Amino acid sequence: MTTTVRTELIRPGMCGHNSLFAGQVGDWTWDAVGEACGTDVLRARSAAGTPAYLSFYYYRVRGSRRFHLRSPAFGDELHVASRVFGFGSESVLTLHRISRSPEAAAEPIEPEGFYAFADPDSLYVENFNRWVSRTAEGSNEGLARSSPPDFRYRHLPVVPEEYSPRHAYVRxxxxxxxxxxxxxxxxxxxxxxxxxxxxxxxxxxxxxxxxxxxxxxxxxxxxxxxxxxxxxxxxxxxxxxxxxxxxxxxxxxxxxxxxxxxxxxxxxxxxxxxxxxxxxxxxxxxxxxxxxxxxxxxxxx
Known part of the structure; x- marks a missing residue:
């Protein structure tokens, strides 16, 4: 299964005038990838046995005046649809559509509809992630691509080239x-x-x-x-x-x-x-x- 749907009640540690909600969506990305790819994302290791991290390479949040990154507030009930797409053995793309209505979350996520950003009452989030490991103990510089051996990706759908996030991040x-x-x-x-x-x-x-x-x-x-x-x-x-x-x-x-x-x-x-x-x-x-x-x-x- 490459699509997941969840209902979340917004709590104080998930929102505010800070990065908490962006971090929360990132956790949902790890959940979606773990479920779709059969990988324990929290405890993944490379073929060499070193910790492997599903790092964020590209993050986009597209909303509207009615619903944007800082709209979620205490007690809001949000409905989140997430779909995972393949980009080879070392990268993965997850699309989230975050809505206030369960009906909107139940609609299938297809790239053509997602990238139309047509619903002003939904938040559209793209997360493009790459597996990395440290190359030197205790240093955060020089991180290298390093996919865990149990990362399953061949079954994932692929987005049409026109929607590839590569166009955005290369620019x-x-x-x-x-x-x-x-x-x-x-x-x-x-x-x-x-x-x-x-x-x-x-x-x-x-x-x-x-x-x-x-x-x-x-x-x-x-x-x-x-x-x-x-x-x-x-x-x-x-x-x-x-x-x-x-x-x-x-x-x-x-x-x-x-x-x-x-x-x-x-x-x-x-x-x-x-x-x-x-x-x-x-x-x-x-x-x-x-x-x-x-x-x-x-x-x-």
Whole structure:
């Protein structure tokens, strides 16, 4: 079975003005892959016997003004449909459609319908994951692809090439943005220093947690927000209708990072703006992540 449906009651540890909900969806991805591929994702090991991690390489959240990444609140009942697609022996794509109605969750996930993003009352999430292992004990640099031997993938459906996430993340690697900025006007630009926080940013395996990248991006965005003369209340009220993040490297606790934030005013649309955030290792310049966010700033539907 490559499709799973679940009903979840949103609790305090699953939502908020932080990365908790992004992390929760990531847990659902691991659940879906484990069930579809017959692999104990939590305790997977490579052929060499070292721990293998289903790392996040590309994460996209597409919503609307009515339902976006920070919409879930205490007590909400959400219905989650997830379907796993194959990308060979070392990678896997999971599509989630998160809705408030069980009827919407019961509809089959087909790429053509999913990528139409047609339902403003659903949240559409793409997670593209790769199996990796450490190449040096105690270091988060130089992670290598490493699939567990019991990872079953040949039975998984394949998305049509036009919907492959490779088109998005290759663009991000090459151009440091997911967006076509033709017709956009450049706005403010800000450079932010950040140090990987060992008390907050690491997961249970000692890696820089994939959801922490969302928080690090938001920290840089907040500083850019304030630099534009906006207050914190408006930052909390922001509506991010599309966020794409490509993970290109990991980092150790205490590592100094440098983030570049660029604002874009969308061509002719007073109610829309975008930001690109690029994360690098400050000492080496090594590219760690690229993130693009599209925001609705007006009040119209």
């Amino acid at each position: 991000a690697r090459q151009q440091l943005t997911f967006l076509d900025h033709h017709g956009d006007r450049p706005g403010a630009e800000l450079t932010v220093d950040y140090e990987v926080d060992p008390s907050r940013d690491l997961n249970g395996a000692g890696l820089l947690y994939f959801a922490s990248y969302f928080s690090i991006v938001d920290r840089a965005l907040l500083l850019a927000w304030r630099g534009l003369g906006r207050d914190d209340r408006s930052f909390l009220d922001r509506v991010v209708v599309d966020q794409q993040l490509c993970y290109l490297g990991n980092a150790d606790a205490g590592s100094p990072l440098i983030l570049t934030v660029r604002q874009w005013l969308r061509g002719g649309d007073a109610d829309s703006e975008a930001f690109d955030v690029v994360l690098r290792d400050k000492g080496t310049g090594r590219l760690l992540a690229v993130c693009s966010l599209q925001l609705e700033t007006g009040t119209s539907e």
